[in-house]
């Protein structure tokens with residue numbers, strides 16, 4: 001008996017296209033991102049993998065991606081759960097800033113520490129500032145961060161994994177998680193047992209489903225899972241890694 005988990009990073013967003021640090025800023029998909037999401041749904045159909053339930057973040061780029069992909073797969077009717085614990089990593093004071101400008105100003109080493117180190121968070125966002133979420137109704141009463149490294153993302157995503165996603169898998173449901181580059185990196189780190197150094201080199205492409213078969217201990221039967229379009233995934237992973245250059 002294996003469990004089927006599909007991880008799907010949202011399609012390209014308007015801020016991905018502009019090369020801006022996004023984090024918790026709720027930007028829409030770009031036109032290309034919409035197409036990627038639809039294509040992701042078609043890939044699921046072609047692979048014969050039809051989700052029974054979907055989990056998303058509270059951000060529209062993940063919500064829209066799930067809706068578009070599931071509509072393309074004729075699974076628009078399945079149950080849905082949304083939680084901020086699946087949100088993108090909070091990028092702190094970098095939210096809204098251009099990646100290339102930050103790299104030019106602070107240098108490659110600091111840029112990559114903020115972007116991909118396991119435990120160095122960017123500076124905290126100022127409360128009340130343009131790209132802060134402290135007054136956002138969807139997070140009212142929740143212990144939301146002002147900046148996060150991947151470590152903090154893993155710490156807040158894991159309880160959701162254990163308490164909301166694992167029970168769906170245990171019930172035999174094919175689970176789609178439509179989320180973000182860094183919240184999915186945290187889940188992949190946990191699933192594949194990737195160490196704190198190696199995880200800095202792992203990037204997730206937009207819009208290409210990553211399928212894991214998990215054994216009864218929820219360990220992957222194939223480490224790293226499989227992208228439904230491996231060639232497209234490889235090219236897109238390189239593009240994510242090179243952002244800011």
Ligand SMILES: O=C(O)[C@@H](CO)OP(=O)(O)O
Nearest residue numbers: 020021022023088115181
């Ligand atoms: O800006 C962001 O929120 C993320 C994902 O787009 O960027 P990065 O890949 O640099 O962590």
